[in-house]
Amino acid sequence: MGWFTTFTRSSIGKKFIMALTGSLLMIFLIIHFIGNMMLYFGPKAFDTYVDTLETIKPLIRVIEVLLALIFIFHIYNGLKLWYENKKANPKKYAVNGSRENTDIYSRTMAITGVTIFVFLIIHLSTFWATFNFGVHPNTEYPYYTIVTHWFQNPFYSLIYIIGMIVLGYHLNHAFESAFQTFGWNHKRYTPLIKKIGTIYALILAIGFASIPIYFFLMGGK
Amino acid sequence: MNGNHIHLTLNIWRQETPSSKGNFEEYKQNVSPDASILEILDEINNHLEAEGKRPIAFESDCREGICGTCGLVINGHPHGPLPKTATCQLHMRNFNDGETLYIEPFRAAAFPVIKDLIVDRSGFDKIQQAGGYVSFNTGSAPDANNILIPKQIADLALDAAECIGCGACVAACKNSSAMLFVAAKVSQFALLPQGQSERYERVQAMVKVMDENLFGSCTNTYACEAECPKGISVSNIARMNREYIVAQLKTEELAH
Numbered sequence: 001m002g003w004f005t006t007f008t009r010s011s012i013g014k015k016f017i018m019a020l021t022g023s024l025l026m027i028f029l030i031i032h033f034i035g036n037m038m039l040y041f042g043p044k045a046f047d048t049y050v051d052t053l054e055t056i057k058p059l060i061r062v063i064e065v066l067l068a069l070i071f072i073f074h075i076y077n078g079l080k081l082w083y084e085n086k087k088a089n090p091k092k093y094a095v096n097g098s099r100e101n102t103d104i105y106s107r108t109m110a111i112t113g114v115t116i117f118v119f120l121i122i123h124l125s126t127f128w129a130t131f132n133f134g135v136h137p138n139t140e141y142p143y144y145t146i147v148t149h150w151f152q153n154p155f156y157s158l159i160y161i162i163g164m165i166v167l168g169y170h171l172n173h174a175f176e177s178a179f180q181t182f183g184w185n186h187k188r189y190t191p192l193i194k195k196i197g198t199i200y201a202l203i204l205a206i207g208f209a210s211i212p213i214y215f216f217l218m219g220g221k
Numbered sequence: 222m223n224g225n226h227i228h229l230t231l232n233i234w235r236q237e238t239p240s241s242k243g244n245f246e247e248y249k250q251n252v253s254p255d256a257s258i259l260e261i262l263d264e265i266n267n268h269l270e271a272e273g274k275r276p277i278a279f280e281s282d283c284r285e286g287i288c289g290t291c292g293l294v295i296n297g298h299p300h301g302p303l304p305k306t307a308t309c310q311l312h313m314r315n316f317n318d319g320e321t322l323y324i325e326p327f328r329a330a331a332f333p334v335i336k337d338l339i340v341d342r343s344g345f346d347k348i349q350q351a352g353g354y355v356s357f358n359t360g361s362a363p364d365a366n367n368i369l370i371p372k373q374i375a376d377l378a379l380d381a382a383e384c385i386g387c388g389a390c391v392a393a394c395k396n397s398s399a400m401l402f403v404a405a406k407v408s409q410f411a412l413l414p415q416g417q418s419e420r421y422e423r424v425q426a427m428v429k430v431m432d433e434n435l436f437g438s439c440t441n442t443y444a445c446e447a448e449c450p451k452g453i454s455v456s457n458i459a460r461m462n463r464e465y466i467v468a469q470l471k472t473e474e475l476a477h
Contacts, residue, residue, distance in 0.1 A: 010432055011436075015462070096297050184459065185455070185458075
């Protein structure tokens with residue numbers, strides 16, 4: 001085996017892949033977030049933004065393929081680690097002490113991860129699919145209309161809100177954990193990293209979740 | 222002496238052989254608040270032996286918190302609920318009258334139960350043998366303070382060297398990961414000039430053996446740091462990750 005294979009198959013290597021792919025996804029989420037915020041500037045602003053993306057469609061497609069690969073790596077590697085770690089710790093204690101010595105965010109990474117994956121499938125099969133293949137060209141501001149349409153369904157909006165709360169939990173640990181895995185731990189700046197991670201997770205979760213709430217309550221008007 | 226005794230219900234894990242199923246057995250005991258948990262086990266064993274029954278098997282050596290031999294999980298906490306305390310230093314005054322305790326062995330695929338509360342921790346020995354050493358020339362003893370080491374670096378190395386290799390980190394971890402133990406051993410040598418010759422081979426060799434011995438990987442929950450009787454910091458894990466990643470870049474020809 002070459003050194004690269006040895007590295008990626010080692011426990012630290014697998015964690016490194018999780019942190020690296022996770023960090024790239026966290027950067028993607030910031031860009032996605034900024035795009036979504038265009039919704040608050042009205043139908044015109046949002047559709048102009050989407051139309052701008054349409055003009056660079058080939059580039060967007062390349063990014064989408066890369067994103068899909070990163071997601072697949074992150075999910076596959078995460079599930080593999082989860083399975084291996086279950087095998088390493090098959091028997092539980094009579095009394096569970098983990099509530100007192102760990103936080104809920106780090107303990108639930110696998111379950112929040114799987115939940116986000118389910119959410120991602122719902123998100124892609126509805127929003128992404130309609131944006132790419134279900135646009136009515138005759139409507140004024142077609143993209144904004146699509147958003148309004150989907151979030152009028154209370155059940156669908158609720159899925160989004162729950163999905164974003166779970167994402168917040170996942171990100172709160174993810175941000176700090178990535179730094180630790182890369183080996184960046186320092187007395188001076190680790191507490192700061194933890195705070196930034198929590199602020200990042202809160203802004204993203206609340207910001208994303210505010211969209212279905214806004215559109216459901218206001219009916220997009 | 223009887224005046225201030227407290228009454229405890231102890232549920233203790235009994236398992237005849239490595240392959241047998243094992244179960245909790247209940248022992249009701251009046252204990253002195255000054256007794257350590259190991260002394261209570263000694264008392265119970267005296268009774269059991271007097272009755273002709275098999276005593277509870279458990280490990281202990283120094284009984285002053287520095288050897289790392291003892292190690293029980295008490296109410297879900299390796300070395301009990303008191304922070305930075307080894308099992309042998311846990312006294313009954315920390316428990317209330319009428320309390321129920323669950324005493325179990327460390328549980329991890331890498332630490333199979335041999336008998337009752339004794340587990341096989343030879344996985345740690347194998348990791349140590351893979352890289353937990355430094356090379357030096359034999360002969361006359363070198364002069365003290367011959368090699369200058371900054372105070373802060375020496376402090377960090379000694380903090381890591383405090384690890385007694387008890388295995389509580391593995392027992393506390395939901396993944397049964399040995400990262401805190403290995404990180405302490407890697408750090409202690411990587412920080413010091415004496416450890417430089419094997420520095421990058423060491424981290425790779427120790428991680429390799431760690432992965433081969435059924436230990437899980439790190440989810441950064443930090444349960445290990447919370448339960449470590451010596452308070453070894455998880456910043457050592459970050460250092461080990463750093464060492465390991467740098468080793469990939471620096472010493473391609475040394476990679477296994």
